Amino acid sequence: MNHLLSIDDLTAADIREILRITPSFAEVAERRISKVPALRGQTVALLFYEDSTRTRLSFEVAAKRLSADTLNVSVSTSSVNKGESLRDTAETIEAMGIDAVVVRHRSSGVPMQLTKWVDAAVINAGDGWHQHPTQALLDCFTLEQQLGDLTGRNIVIVGDIRHSRVARSDVGAFTRLGAEVTLVAPPTLLPAAPDTWPVRIETNLDRALQRADAVCLLRMQRERQHEALVPDLREYATLYGLTAQRAAALGPDVPILHPGPMNRGVEIAADVPDLDQVLVVDQVRNGVAVRMAVLFLLLGSGAAGMPAPALVDDVETEDAR
């Protein structure tokens, strides 16, 4: 693995390997000195063309816990900069001698395009509507913590699938791990050619929830009502929102995921996020560990093929000092 651009580039075995080593990185956070020297001397650039405080912080914390140096490259998102040369930016970063670029961009495909111009490992932190692979990995990890093996589990993804990189990544990851995925959305918010996706399509949320083992909610952008994709957000919340009644019907054992930030009152009713089965905080916590695992596999001794358990020794050595 040279880059992490898309879940679709990973095999089921790749995903299982990342999830297998993630707990040893989660453990680092519990230690008195929550840092291991795995990536000492390496530099990770965080190239965010689109505001995303939580994803950027998650990667930054992950890199720092592995002792990598981080470089925040904030690129103005003003419309004046639209159409800037990607190559210029890539070559500038490359000249700084960095080892990995974590990139977030409003346009699909930018991380893949960057691989043409940089030798560093490129990690996709979300590109347009396309992919957000570390989000899918942390969703898998979080669900497995609750459900165990996902094989045969029915995972319902609700919301604006069409414009969602999270949905595209989750579908790829969940189905690779053997889960069955049901997408629920009004047809206007389904992707083009949904029959080519390895999923079931459902337009009635209540029917879909009857057999759900887990529910993933997606953020509903307010602009969608202005694009005539839905009549208004009130109707959307009624038909496709996770209301208190729907949450009650699910029962307390069905985990509910949301990539954040939540629109309370739209895709999720105001009080539902406070239920124990809503795992948003777990997702954030697991996100750091999963991203440590990914950075380690791409840059650390993992990249050279050394088995991950060696890392645990690293942890203890560091801690013993």
Add this chain to the structure above:
Amino acid sequence: MSESTDLLVRGGTVVDSVGTSMRDVAVRNGVIVEPDALSEPHVVDATGCIVSTGLVDMHAHLGEPGDEAAETMRSAGHAAVLGGFTTVLAMPDTHPAVDSAAVVDHVRSIGSSALCHVEVAGAITLQRSGKHLAPLGELAAAGVRYVTDAGFGLQNPLLMRRALEYCRPLGLTVGQPADLRALSAHGHMHEGEWSSRLGLGGAPAEAEEIMVMRDVSLARLTGATLHFQTLSSAGSLAIVGAAARAGVEVSAEVAAHHLLLTDSDLVSYDTNRKVWPPLRSSADVAAAQTAVESGVIDAIVSDHTPHTTDRKERAFDEAEHGTVGLETALAVALTAGISVSSALRALSWRPAELLGLGDPTTRSLSAGATADIVVFDPDLAITSKASEMATLGTNSAYEGIELTGAVRATIVAGRLVVEEGKVVA
């Protein structure tokens, strides 16, 4: 080599609109003559090659005036003759747009710096704004035969009707890029499995088909001469085919890239393959190939659209549309499996007829015809490289692709401008 040098194209197979024969073609003073009329001609070796009438591209964007960083008449002319084109119709989307006789004259005068003949297309509306008709009578009087808003299909059905009505007595052909923009808005590629997978906004084929349907109706209503530019969807081709059978006189072209590349070729987000209309599905490509063979498609065009690197080294949804194509159109058609005679009909004979170039007999290589000649090896395979092209545009959709069919020589009005695949003029 001066125009007065006698030329003998020797050893090739002549394929022209009259038929196929093994014979030599002799040129003196810009016209084709009987071979025994020459005494000591310069010999152009055509062994193993097809010899035919020069190719005619009825859809190319040549950059000049206004976008000389991307292309000039001179560089475009070199690209054209290397691709076997002896005549190119320059699209009017220049700066300024070709919406007055003065600009027509200017484009024609700078066009004389090109190695090929340059014909000038006019705009339908002032500044191609889609609002007010350009002085179409003035354009026709200046020698324009073809008008189009190039890149902007006329959206307003009333204005389209008026344009068709007004152009009819002027003998102007109306070229329409069929695209219902309200439906294709936010599309950066063909809507389907691949746009879905790549997370890019899609433009449905229906945005083209609805416009084709509308304009077939308006052509029937007005009796005007309508030409559809760069059709890309199987549905559009079916509509045009049905219109022809119903006696509505519309003609249609397909861009060479729509005969070979599909939406799945965008898997690596190569912005040089971002074109408009977008690359469609493999079923659409197969339909386009069939339509060329059957004659439903009249012309294959380059839709040559040169850009500087900075307009393409961007995110896919922010990159400009278009690929260069003058140097590759014939090879792309042949690589796509189009037969030699169908390729020549669509790249030479039929577009010449649609543009009213000369009299019909000049589409053969018989004595007395203008010596616009292409010589190409239909079996020679060459790996395409943008860096080796004559166009100033750097945006080739075919980078690294092996294309079969290579132009070896081009003669424009009796002057040998390409020999052994290189510009010699």
